[in-house]
Amino acid sequence: MWTRRQVLAQIGLAAAAVHTLDPHELCCVMPADAQTAGKDLFELKKVGDGVYAAIAAPRYKVNCNAAVVMTNDGVVVVDSHSKPSAARALYNEIQSMTKQPIRKIINTHFHWDHWQGNEVYANANPGVEVVASERTKENLTRPDAGVGGVPYIEKQLAAVPGEIAKLKADIQKENGPGQEGQPRVEPAAGGGVPEGASEHEAGAADAHGRDDDDLHEGGREIQLHVLGRAHTNGDLFIFLPKEKVVATGDALIDWMPS
Numbered sequence: 347m348w349t350r351r352q353v354l355a356q357i358g359l360a361a362a363a364v365h366t367l368d369p370h371e372l373c374c375v376m377p378a379d380a381q382t383a384g385k386d387l388f389e390l391k392k393v394g395d396g397v398y399a400a401i402a403a404p405r406y407k408v409n410c411n412a413a414v415v416m417t418n419d420g421v422v423v424v425d426s427h428s429k430p431s432a433a434r435a436l437y438n439e440i441q442s443m444t445k446q447p448i449r450k451i452i453n454t455h456f457h458w459d460h461w462q463g464n465e466v467y468a469n470a471n472p473g474v475e476v477v478a479s480e481r482t483k484e485n486l487t488r489p490d491a492g493v494g495g496v497p498y499i500e501k502q503l504a505a506v507p508g509e510i511a512k513l514k515a516d517i518q519k520e521n522g523p524g525q526e527g528q529p530r531v532e533p534a535a536g537g538g539v540p541e542g543a544s545e546h547e548a549g550a551a552d553a554h555g556r557d558d559d560d561l562h563e564g565g566r567e568i569q570l571h572v573l574g575r576a577h578t579n580g581d582l583f584i585f586l587p588k589e590k591v592v593a594t595g596d597a598l599i600d601w602m603p604s
Contacts, residue, residue: 390443396415397591398414400413409429409432411425412425413593416446417563417566418564419446419449420564422449422451422561422566422568423451423467424452424584424595425454426451426461426463426464426466427459428458428460429462430462433463433464433465448470448471449471449473450474450561451464452477452478452593453477453482454582454595454596455494455577455578455581455582456491456578458493462499479572480580482582485580492578568584568585569586570583571585576595
């Protein structure tokens, strides 16, 4: 049994450790629900009448979890995942349940794993509205915003050829003279620019900034709240008052809330 002093000391150590990390590292490990490991990308779990949690399978590389809200005249999706292929997977799963169009995408914040699938929904329905907080809309295009906006992705893409060349050189070194009898290191298939890289900008540029707003979508009330800094300085919380469901983005991850 720990004393109160010992408990507070342990909390202080944990908080100090978390503070040394980039805030984005906390959101980009594995989703809390490990039961989805058998699914390819997502498992839709019903959490209310016409409201689903799309739980990402804990596989490399990450996808965020999402909320799917069915309405009388369309669908609202909260967060669109780390890449177009993941967004297509969830889009197809939604379409297996309803042929209603996805009318709104809400991005909880600007980190890449929550918005890079926006383009897929825009292609499926050119009239789709992308909603984010005013600060998130700014962060998506600011070079100094940190991990996740368009400039950050462009910087990463520019570094890819050099990283691939270094990996190839490392492989040749591992397979070179003096390494006889050791397991050979083989390059992975592909080795080019990441899938969907050219699609990312359009989904970010069209975001509509909305703070503390009420959406009335096909008979549902969907509240948008900016409550101050959480995981980022522009976190948007989505609350369905009738269903008593809240989508927090990455403000609540595993055991440590932001």
